[in-house]
Amino acid sequence: MSYRLVILGGGESGVGAALLGKQQGYDVFLSDAGYLNERYKTQLSESRVEFEEGGHTIHKILSADEVVKSPGIPEKNELIKAIRANSIPVISEIELAYRFKGDAKIIAITGSNGKSTTTSLIYHICKTAGLDCALVGNIGYSFARQVAEDPKPLYVAEISSFQLDDIKDFRADVSLLLNITEDHLDRYEYKFENYIDSKFRIILNAASNDYFIYNADDEVITNKLKQITLHTNLLPFSMNYEPNEGGYIKGNNMTLRLHDERTTWSVYDFALKGKHNQYNTMASCIAAMVMDIRKEKIRVAVTDFQSLEHRMERVATVRGVEFINDSKATNVNSTWYALESMEKPVILILGGQDKGNDYGLIEDLVKEKVKAIVCMGVDNSKIHKAFDGLVSPIIDTASAEDAVNASFHFADKGDVVLLSPACASFDLFKNYEDRGRQFKEAVKNL
Known part of the structure; x- marks a missing residue:
């Protein structure tokens, strides 16, 4: 019998998961309590994915071997409780995409603020350097859709805490944690610690040859790091001290250090203005150095980057x-x-x-x-x-x-x-x- 994959939620991530699941030979069924965008309905029909909208048929959902849950659906949802009670594994769309990404590398970005800006800047640096890559996740195409329709050797992925909640094996080669402030507490039983744990899942499976780039000026992050043991390469960035490896801004100069390399630029060269964007730019540049992108290319990219729609x-x-x-x-x-x-x-x-x-x-x-x-x-x-x-x-x-x-x-x-x-x-x-x-x-x- 074929493996039955049920997708809950018919937004970009759900439809992307359905298309990838179908391509990989799963028996796919998508269910949404609301109504689907016409474009998505056409895509599902053309790919012969069975779907329903405007409500859930419980027995069809509970016949799943595995469920891919939309990031927007909370754990307290009655349907999720029923799925859990039946011991059906629940994963996120990024977990499904990871399963079929092949040898591709992943740069994954999370944080309470600045995710989209930083993800877009890293993608812009990679494109400027001539890398064949895709912008996926919480921004642009779903990761699963990209893997299904146009796989790349490198994915630059913006990832929310909701997406991280349901990963199992997902692992990024380079992970960035920009900051953690109280957000989405309604989804985390109003416990800040639960939300912090969720963000730290980005390095749940980090290996010794991976890199973790993090904001060393964020007390929430540094306090959490004192409580856990990591077997990966740490690259902090700061405006308060000078790490041996990573990056720092002192006065109006940003200095980056990785292995034996060291480079310094003026913050006046950055296209993005404001202190918070200096942090975002620094994190992006460190990620680019890890990817062995030439310094001249990084500098050009951070100078001519256009900021995002709806962000300042x-x-x-x-x-x-x-x-x-x-x-x-x-x-x-x-x-x-x-x-x-x-x-x-x-x-x-x-x-x-x-x-x-x-x-x-x-x-x-x-x-x-x-x-x-x-x-x-x-x-x-x-x-x-x-x-x-x-x-x-x-x-x-x-x-x-x-x-x-x-x-x-x-x-x-x-x-x-x-x-x-x-x-x-x-x-x-x-x-x-x-x-x-x-x-x-x-x-x-x-």
């Missing part, structure tokens, strides 16, 4: 008011980084689906830099509670258009309207991209 993206200046789209800021720490880099008075657009946010983290920056807060969410009570009396005005809006119009009303020439919501987008929008695009559309219509 300058949209337009309207009558002297600058509009910045940072819709990708889905947690309070991301918003902290955005505010920290602001040099003009700010009208801040906040709000969305709360993930257990502690707004106390940005209180001092809000006091110092924010003139007005425009809330954009279904329930803004937590934002009011945090900032009423600290900032005036604070108003509620229920669409991107209303938020942009209200912000423009409060702004004076020389101010910045910053969309940096600190929340997930699922209450009013499909995702953070949809939120960012609606914001940009509203700015264009002013």
Whole structure:
């Protein structure tokens, strides 16, 4: 009998897993409680993958030999509980992709903030150096789809904690851990330790010839490292001390050290601005050195890199008011980084689906830099509670258009309207991209 693979969730990762499973000869069934994108339905049909939408047929799911779970489905979901009760193994899509990647190498990037920027920069450096590689994971194509449709000798993968939760054998040749701040605690029983453990799964299977690049200035990471034994090559990066191997920034110079090589560049050469992006750039350069990419190529790539859509993206200046789209800021720490880099008075657009946010983290920056807060969410009570009396005005809006119009009303020439919501987008929008695009559309219509 053929091996039955059930995929739960029909987004990019689920459909990618289904296509790869089918290609590898599995008996594949995909099930989604919601409704699938038409494009995905066409792809599944063309590949003769059986699927259902708008609900789950329990007996079909429980007949699985193995289940690939969408990263968005929590453990407390009743269907997952039933699968676990039946002792059916559950893996993530990146685990399935890893199984069939062949001899390809993997650079894997995780962290609470800066993942997408760092992943994109590493990919850009690799492409600049002429390497045949793919950008996969939480960004772009799913890893499984890439393996199925266009396998490469190198994958640069952005990986979330949700994807790491269900790995077994997944192993990256080079792993990067950028930072760990309180995020997604609703998925981790509101225990920060559980979330930390999840992030550290990126080196669960690290071998003696692999590399672990990590932020040595992040106390959460360094404290965790004291508690565990690792049999891999550690490459820390820091702005507080000078590691023997890895990287550091002192004054305005970044120095990288790997084996007998040493190189120093000015941070003024970096395309990405702001202290947090200096960390991201340093981590990316160390990864590139591990991949034996020539220094000249690395330098060219970090100088001409274009930052991402929805990440501190300058949209337009309207009558002297600058509009910045940072819709990708889905947690309070991301918003902290955005505010920290602001040099003009700010009208801040906040709000969305709360993930257990502690707004106390940005209180001092809000006091110092924010003139007005425009809330954009279904329930803004937590934002009011945090900032009423600290900032005036604070108003509620229920669409991107209303938020942009209200912000423009409060702004004076020389101010910045910053969309940096600190929340997930699922209450009013499909995702953070949809939120960012609606914001940009509203700015264009002013």
